[in-house]
Amino acid sequence: xxxxxxxxxxxxxxxxxxxxxxxxxxxxxxxxxxxxxxxxxxxxxxxxxxxxxxxxxxxxxxxxxxxxxxxxxxxxxxxxxxxxxx
Amino acid sequence: xxxxxxxxxxxxxxxxxxxxxxxxxxxxxxxxxxxxxxxxxxxxxxxxxxxxxxxxxxxxxxxxxxxxxxxxxxxxxxxxxxxxxx
Numbered sequence: 001x002x003x004x005x006x007x008x009x010x011x012x013x014x015x016x017x018x019x020x021x022x023x024x025x026x027x028x029x030x031x032x033x034x035x036x037x038x039x040x041x042x043x044x045x046x047x048x049x050x051x052x053x054x055x056x057x058x059x060x061x062x063x064x065x066x067x068x069x070x071x072x073x074x075x076x077x078x079x080x081x082x083x084x085x086x
Numbered sequence: 087x088x089x090x091x092x093x094x095x096x097x098x099x100x101x102x103x104x105x106x107x108x109x110x111x112x113x114x115x116x117x118x119x120x121x122x123x124x125x126x127x128x129x130x131x132x133x134x135x136x137x138x139x140x141x142x143x144x145x146x147x148x149x150x151x152x153x154x155x156x157x158x159x160x161x162x163x164x165x166x167x168x169x170x171x172x
Contacts, residue, residue: 001121007128022129025152033141035087036132042093043108046122055119066111 002051003081004059008068009040040076043067051080088137090145093163094154095126126162129153137166 010016019038026034045059056078063075096102108123131145142164149161 009128009130019129022153026148031144031148033133033135034131035134036130038130040128040130042095042126042128043105044095044122044124044126045120047119048121049119058117062112062117067108 002047004045004047004051004056005077005079005081006043006045006059006063006067006075007040007077008043008063008073009076010038011072011074014072040073041067044081056080088133089167090131090133090137090142091163091165091167092129092131092145092149092153092161093126094129094149094159095162096124097158097160100158126159127153130167142166 016038022037064070068075102124105124112120154161
């Protein structure tokens, strides 16, 4: 069955406390080449049936209305994984 | 500055309660074409300097040791985004 990937990241202008914590941990470990970390989400939606433009439009609406909190997050990418690639 | 993307998903054989909750919500909304949802994480690491094989090997180690909880999660992908692509 095809899988649709939806990627969601915290808005660039907002603080990302979890990412800040990881950045701090990397700095304390001496990994100063990593200057920032931001942490978002990756959704895998399994679809029963073909993926067409109408379905992708529906996923876009669902992503904005349900998967992401668009007050603090942006949907940065929606893509299709073929059957079997994971 | 280049950005390294690390993608982490719950292990396939484990329950993903958050994903199950979203699947249930989709079913209740009548979106029965979506048969499953799994929710993972997407890390963006900003790097000061060039990205070479040694750095990618270090990111792989960090991903397994620090970003993912490898008891319940798999690091499924590490990739490099060029400057400016987001």
